[in-house]
Amino acid sequence: MVTSSSEFAKPIRHTDAAKSVNRVLKDWYARSQEARAKGAPSAWVMASTPPEILEAFDIQAVFPENYGAVSASRGQAVHYINIAESEGYSPSICSYCRNTLGYIQERQQLKAEPPDAPLGGMGDPSMLLSVSLCCDIRIKWFQTLATRYLKVPIHIMESLNPPYGLDMTDERIKKHYIDVALAELRSLVAFLEEQTGRKLDERRLKQVIANSLVARRLLYQTYQLRKAVPSPMPSEDAFACVVPYLYMRGTSFAVDFYQKLHEEVKERVEKRIAVIPEERYRILWVGMPPWFNMGIFNYLESLGTVSAIESQYYMGTPIEVDPEKGLQALAEIAWLRSVEQHRQGAEIAPEQSGPSGDVAGLPVSLVESFARDYKVHGIIVHLVQSCRIISFGQAHYKNVLRERLNLPMLSLESDMSDPRLWNDTEIKGHIKLFIDVLGQRKGTTAVKQ
């Protein structure tokens, strides 16, 4: 196995909930493998395909995006990325995608699961499910998988979002977007009914949607608790704790997980159990994390700095819809999420909301309010080279936030899954200088100039 040589490769998490996520992942992959062995329907799924629907159909799903992060954090991504590049895939393509293409190529050459495949590998799916939310890659990636490697049925769900500047109070626009979202949800359901030979269990779906709304609310409340000083839960924990939300939020397991997380963080706030006992500075992390070097957050902590909040994987305010509406409820969630995004400025986050309310990229005013509400002293912007969509807007954030807030900002460049773009010495140097700047400002938090 190719292992990372970085001193940041092994992160230390703080909350019990975050520490349990590795186990959650292992169990999840093991469950999918078992299900596949029994011939149950299984799928490779693009994140933001509504997990509520997968759950309602009992589909064992693995998510190649997640596998990109998993492979990176286990030091295996470079190996797969190299294979994909030797097949002709440009190094500029999303590293999650290159990771999958390398993995599947090796798997097919060996006609077996590669021995070093993290978590035992993704296995053979019986279908491919993608969704067009947020980037062109998502369609092309699954198209490539279906063309070259996996001769199983494929479904691509359209996710359409109102471009910046549209009048979101216009009932006609609302209908335009809800109608297409609902039609696309129905077409996904029809595809799954055909693949599984089972009708959608409406009652189950309603229950699952209700669960996912509870999970969202609990996660939101936990994020509110993270405003406390000293910070009870840092970004490296949050990046781990979104896993159940992103991929299994309709399950009662997810509800339990977020219930426990919420209680744990609440207790930490009450008892002032801090991430670092002497919290000197708090930062806002903008962008994706480097999955292969999550220990970078511990490094910040060793310098008295906690990453108190992050712009990525924020699930938004609780949404009030009636789960009894079933698919219509999911379409409404997507719309309401778009409305929320537009209210806060969608100029750089036009593809706001997936078919059940996931967002890719936050509006600038929301990031600004994070900086204020979480009382940060500075902002670290991590530009990941190969995910253009999440990186896009960071320059704009910087320009706007510079105008609105008086906070130092540091830009780091690497990637989410391709460690070849990371340089320990350089990154450490930049961070040290940045902390010095924070020191010179004697701990000033976000204030208007």
Next chain:
Amino acid sequence: MVPVAALTGLQKVKYIYNNRLDRVKELKSEGKRIIGYLCSMAPLEILEAAGLVPFRIMGSPQKGTASADVHIETNMCPYVRNCFARGLEGEFGFLDGLLLSHTCDSVLRLYGLWKYHLDAPFTHCVNVPHTISEPTIRFFREEIELFKEKVEQYAGQEISGPALRASIELYNANKALVKELYGLRKEDPPLISGTEMMETLVAGLSIPAREFNQLLREVKDEVITRPPKLTKKPRLLLHGCIMDKTGFVSLIEKCGAKVVMDDTCIGTRTFWNEVATDGDLLDGLIDSYFKKFQCPRTYRGRSLHRFDYLRQYATDYNAQGMISYIMRFCDCHSLDAPDMRDYLRELRLPVLIVEDDYTEGAVQSLRVRIQAFIESVTEISV
């Protein structure tokens, strides 16, 4: 200097190509309203029908992207950044509006930033689905209707059925004339070079459609009557992302080949689909701008048959090889490249895939690879 009015045919083309803003600025001073656009998945016929003048925004490789780099990350499409830089620097200050369509990630995001920084009285984005199905077609229809209403509101006049039809016919004539000119490239040697063809199209997209039609007629008359070139050269198909300068085509032709057909944005992708007028006009527009619009950003199934049109182009124009030009960070084209390469290999059609960043220097650095490729094509043909 000879006044442009005194020029005809290819000379006029060259003049407009080198001074593409002249005509729209003149029209602007006459009180016309000019709407800039990029990519072609929104029907220009609707602008034209309301008396507005569409103008294709283009970049300038020699001017760089510094002013845009302050706002857009350098890992986004260099072409889009270049166009935005020109906008920020005021090159398109005469525009009364902007029409973009959701073609790819970079263009959609450019829309937000353009509107944020350079908003104009008419700024609109037509949202285009990535998959073709009953609900997405319905969605696109409504997008066209919304777009039409917004244009009507802005222009202060309703677009009547006959006006839309007349506009569609005007653009159809445009497309038919371009196809005729392409037809002359089937000759061996072709009657018009790839470089001349591209110059003609770029010039045409800088002037009103009616004037472009006239220009196309002049070019055709000129090339069919001039003495034919005698030397035969390897014939190539050019594929790829947006190219709005002749640098790359002309490099290929200087290296000893002829570009006889293309699958590129300012080429067949824009000009190949006339709008049907025998039924509902909106259906015609949907077919031409969405269902048939050939760009890898739209999902067209998992089969390698999605590239069959390339085989058709190669057969119809007797191309012996293909050069594919991929703009760095263009995910749609990059991800398709290995599938496309394998498809063409199976057909035994040699292919060279190059990546470029829309700077002047980059094109020249490709010379050696292109020369080697042309030599290999020549050997195979012999």
